[in-house]
Amino acid sequence: MNSQDEIHAAPRGIALKVRLTLWYGIALGVILAIFAGTLYMVLARGLKDQVDRSLEEAATVAVKALEERRVGPYVRFDDLVDEFPELAVLDKFFQIFSPTGTITIQSPNIRRRDIPLSRTALGAALAGRAVFESARFPQEPPIRLLSVPIQYEGTLTHILQIGTSLREVEEMLHHLLFTLLVIGPLALAVALGGGWFLAGRALRPVEAITEAARRIAAGDLTQRLSASQSSDEIGRLAGTFNEMIARLEGSFRQIQRFSADASHELRTPLTVMKGETELALRRPRSAEDYRLVLESSLEEIDRMTRIIDDLLFLSRADLGEIRMERRPVRLDVLVEDIQRQAAVLGQEQGIEVLITLVQPATVLGDELRLRELVLNLVENAVKYSGPGGRVEMALEEEESVARLTVTDHGIGIPAEAQSRIFDRFYRTDDARAHDPKGTGLGLAICKWIAEVHQGRIEVHSELGKGSRFTLILPLAVPAG
Ligand SMILES: Nc1ncnc2c1ncn2[C@@H]1O[C@H](COP(=O)(O)OP(=O)(O)O)[C@@H](O)[C@H]1O
Numbered sequence: 001m002n003s004q005d006e007i008h009a010a011p012r013g014i015a016l017k018v019r020l021t022l023w024y025g026i027a028l029g030v031i032l033a034i035f036a037g038t039l040y041m042v043l044a045r046g047l048k049d050q051v052d053r054s055l056e057e058a059a060t061v062a063v064k065a066l067e068e069r070r071v072g073p074y075v076r077f078d079d080l081v082d083e084f085p086e087l088a089v090l091d092k093f094f095q096i097f098s099p100t101g102t103i104t105i106q107s108p109n110i111r112r113r114d115i116p117l118s119r120t121a122l123g124a125a126l127a128g129r130a131v132f133e134s135a136r137f138p139q140e141p142p143i144r145l146l147s148v149p150i151q152y153e154g155t156l157t158h159i160l161q162i163g164t165s166l167r168e169v170e171e172m173l174h175h176l177l178f179t180l181l182v183i184g185p186l187a188l189a190v191a192l193g194g195g196w197f198l199a200g201r202a203l204r205p206v207e208a209i210t211e212a213a214r215r216i217a218a219g220d221l222t223q224r225l226s227a228s229q230s231s232d233e234i235g236r237l238a239g240t241f242n243e244m245i246a247r248l249e250g251s252f253r254q255i256q257r258f259s260a261d262a263s264h265e266l267r268t269p270l271t272v273m274k275g276e277t278e279l280a281l282r283r284p285r286s287a288e289d290y291r292l293v294l295e296s297s298l299e300e301i302d303r304m305t306r307i308i309d310d311l312l313f314l315s316r317a318d319l320g321e322i323r324m325e326r327r328p329v330r331l332d333v334l335v336e337d338i339q340r341q342a343a344v345l346g347q348e349q350g351i352e353v354l355i356t357l358v359q360p361a362t363v364l365g366d367e368l369r370l371r372e373l374v375l376n377l378v379e380n381a382v383k384y385s386g387p388g389g390r391v392e393m394a395l396e397e398e399e400s401v402a403r404l405t406v407t408d409h410g411i412g413i414p415a416e417a418q419s420r421i422f423d424r425f426y427r428t429d430d431a432r433a434h435d436p437k438g439t440g441l442g443l444a445i446c447k448w449i450a451e452v453h454q455g456r457i458e459v460h461s462e463l464g465k466g467s468r469f470t471l472i473l474p475l476a477v478p479a480g
């Protein structure tokens with residue numbers, strides 16, 4: 001695994017469970033704080049508005065009573081106070097000031113005798129405006145005041161001031177604040193506890209997966225996670241994990257089989273050489289006999305060299321070390337070249353190699369590799385044809401691909417083997433009997449070359465009747 005591919009792990013030390021709970025707690029704390037703050041503000045506002053409205057109502061009644069007692073600019077104040085019993089009941093007091101701001105009359109329910117008229121109130125009254133004020137005296141609940149000017153023919157004669165204590169409002173708000181401050185943290189604590197519990201529950205399957213993964217990592221690739229049945233995130237994780245293990249197991253087995261096959265294929269020629277050499281050394285032989293042994297050894301050495309060359313090519317291909325050209329390649333020219341070459345090869349075995357159809361087609365790629373690919377296919381077709389057989393090559397150009405077919409009428413490939421013939425070292429039993437010299441690596445190389453050219457090879461074959469290999473490559477410039 002590349003270091004870039006490594007999954008970014010959490011900072012060490014802080015478990016996911018703790019972080020989940022913390023995030024949850026912070027989010028909930030913020031929500032609670034916003035909720036409590038809004039509730040407090042809305043309520044405080046509403047209560048104060050209510051007080052102001054009741055002051056206004058009382059002022060209207062009081063102003064009306066004063067107007068009724070008016071004699072010209074003067075007002076008869078005697079027994080005025082008795083007329084407002086509801087003011088006392090409602091915990092409202094009133095004062096009447098002269099336009100200079102001195103107190104003329106006060107209701108008896110006033111608790112403080114010295115609430116003077118503020119400059120603001122006096123100024124507003126002179127300008128003919130009513131004004132609300134809040135006032136606070138040491139050791140006492142705050143009060144709310146409404147000052148209303150009383151005019152006679154455009155001039156200020158009196159200032160009426162209605163006041164009430166804000167004690168109840170203050171007490172209610174204090175109560176609310178206290179409750180919020182106690183209940184908020186309490187709710188947060190309970191929620192954090194619940195969050196901790198839930199995070200633990202949600203993460204338990206992850207721990208189970210970790211445990212199982214550890215067992216699998218310890219060596220047993222046949223193990224699978226059991227949580228993969230459910231379709232939730234954890235189930236999908238386990239499913240993906242299982243697929244990954246299955247692929248790993250597959251490649252692991254492939255590597256094992258590959259090394260076994262490779263050793264076996266290299267061992268066979270060595271065994272032959274060893275047997276023949278030992279036999280030859282058992283007693284003195286003629287020069288001709290030695291020559292025969294050496295010739296046979298050379299054949300085996302050639303075969304081993306071929307296997308090793310092919311293996312080297314494939315492992316370099318696996319490592320991405322094979323350089324590929326990307327140039328226009330005329331496939332029609334290539335097919336004609338190879339046909340000439342293969343015709344010579346086939347002649348020795350009485351096999352005819354011919355072209356049935358060739359259309360011009362150009363692909364992008366590496367000419368040498370493509371030549372190797374097509375030659376491999378044609379060599380196989382010749383090799384696995386009976387004497388007197390016929391191999392046909394055809395090149396057709398379709399919409400966006402070139403389609404090159406190599407057809408023979410030879411031994412054919414059993415259906416169950418058709419998917420495996422591109423595997424390294426895989427050879428059918430018929431093929432082994434027919435040609436003991438093959439390596440089983442040719443088609444693996446063909447497949448690789450086709451794939452780096454964004455192409456593919458298809459095979460259609462019937463046992464005993466023949467095979468058709470089709471190479472499909474994208475055209476350099478699509479036709480039409
Ligand atoms: N034209 C063909 N006819 C029959 N079988 C074939 C043909 N081409 C390939 N095969 C089968 O596919 C196997 C793998 O082919 P290849 O990789 O070229 O190895 P080799 O040619 O060394 O046997 C062959 O051993 C044979 O079983």
Ligand SMILES: [Mg+2]
Pocket residue numbers: 376379380438440442443
């Ligand atoms: Mg071959």
